Amino acid sequence: MFVKFRRPQRCHFVQVIFIGLMLSGIMLYWDKLNSFSFDNLSANPYHFLGMGPSFRNSSFTVSRAEARKFSNYHYLINHKNTCESSNVLxxxxxxxxPQNFARRQSIRLTWGNERYIDGELGVSVKVLFALGVHPHLKDRALIQGQLFREDQMYHxxxxxxFIDSFYNLTTKLLLQINWAHTYCSHAHFLMSADDDMLIHMPNLVTYLKQVHQAGTRDFxxxxxxxxxxxxxxxxxxYYVSPHLYPWDSYPAYTGGAGYVVSRDVASRIHQASLTLNATLHIDDVFMGICASVIGVAPKAHNFFSGEKKSPHHPCIYKQMMTSHGHESDLQELWGQATNPEVQKVDSGFTGKLYxxxxxxxxxxxxxxxxxxxxNPSTIF
Incomplete structure (x- = not known):
């Protein structure tokens, strides 16, 4: 069911301008406050470590045989031919x-519906769920049987x-990186996301098509x-011992809830991971270490969300890429965010100001x- 959104009437034009000026002042205040905390830090995040990132990266280097131990698991379920299509965006x-069947089903019915993506958006996107085995032995056989039946239906x-737990998230990241390299290296982009994310697939596809057409590398x-x-x-x-990581700062990284890399970065990340110690269980930080090794820095996108849900409003949906924390409201929000009326909400001068x-x-x-x-680039 589509929701009808109210548009501002012209008779409210003066009030909108007044409120806009007032809130712009608030925005500038908070922007300066946010900037203050970072202005007090050196532009070089390693200035207080007494060592550069190259020293830190070399300390994580191990032999290929040692690194192989972190991903030496066999496949219980695999689909080698998923990316047979030659043009996977x-x-x-x-x-x-393993037990999150309801979340996976909600994704299949919304932003992860490949038939919808192909038919409505005109591109090939392959959506796969990365899993280990259930951590509790007494429930493992039952849930594993359910997973086999689920996969027979959806493939x-x-x-x-490996044991699927928070402390094996880096192992799960290696699964994604290695599978992409082995079975889908021709995909133009690789994305990793949590199963409580809403991904605004129309917005994301439009954005990635532009990036691809521009020939952007190191993305x-x-x-x-x-x-x-x-x-x-x-x-x-999130505790990390000084023995495991003795430095005071992580390299820049993107939150593991949802990020995208280009094909060239995915390939080089894979190569870096072949000689890195993957004991660190915080997967997004490990990704940052891999990227630091290959000399790639993350770029912030205003509409990739943090740890909380994005505000619910058509003006937000128009630019949304991801929103985090949707365990039960995914289908409802998907209907609102993809309502065709959203595209009209900021039309004209009054709509943009609104x-x-x-x-x-x-x-x-x-x-x-x-x-x-x-910040101004998000607001205007």
Missing amino acids: LLLFVKSF DLIQQS WVGRVFNNTGPVRIKSSK CSVIKCALLCNPFIRNTYPC
Whole structure:
């Protein structure tokens, strides 16, 4: 069911301008506040380490035989011929736990529906779910049987024999990288995403087609994290010991909830991973280490979300790429975000001004953080 969105009436033009000016002031204030925290950090994130990134990367280097141990798992479910098509725009891996059948089904009915993508968007996108085995031995056989039946119906599971847990996320990343290299190296882009993501596939496809047509290389885009360091609190699941990672700062990386790399980057990441110690269980940081080795830096996109859901509004949907944290509302939001009326919401001068005001109010609210950034390029 489509939702009818209200458009601003011209009689409200003066009020819209007044509110817009007021909220623009708020936006500028928060933008300066956000900038302040980064202005106090050196542009070189390694300035306080006493060592450069090349030293750190070399410390992660191991022999190929040693690195092979981190991905030496056999396939329980595989589909070698998924990418038989010669013109695959995007290979999209969804990280999913074995028991998350409902989430996978919601994705198949919405943004991961390949028939919809091919018919409505006119491109080839291959959507696969990356899995290990259920961590609890007493439930493993039952859930594994369910997975075999699920795959017989949908043919979209890629599963290896490692234990599927938070602490094996880097192993799951290696599964994605190795499978893409072996069976789908001709795909123009590789994406990794969580199974509680909403991906606005029409917007993403339009964007990636433009990037591909421009011949862009060294492409790695998502929600970028700079100047972050390891958590040293032992009770945290993100805890990383000084023995495992002795430095105070991670290389720049994109949040593991959803990011895209170009084919050339995916190939070089694969080569880098063949000689790196993958003990570090935080997969997006490990991806950052791999990228640092090959000299590729991530690029931030304003509409790749952080850890929280994006605000619900047509002015946001018009530019949305990803939104995180959709465990039960994915199908409802997909219907709203892809409503054809969304494309008209910012038409004309009044519509553009209206959406600028709305985005300013939604994204520059100091009590709502970690969705899309509050800055002029996002608002206007």
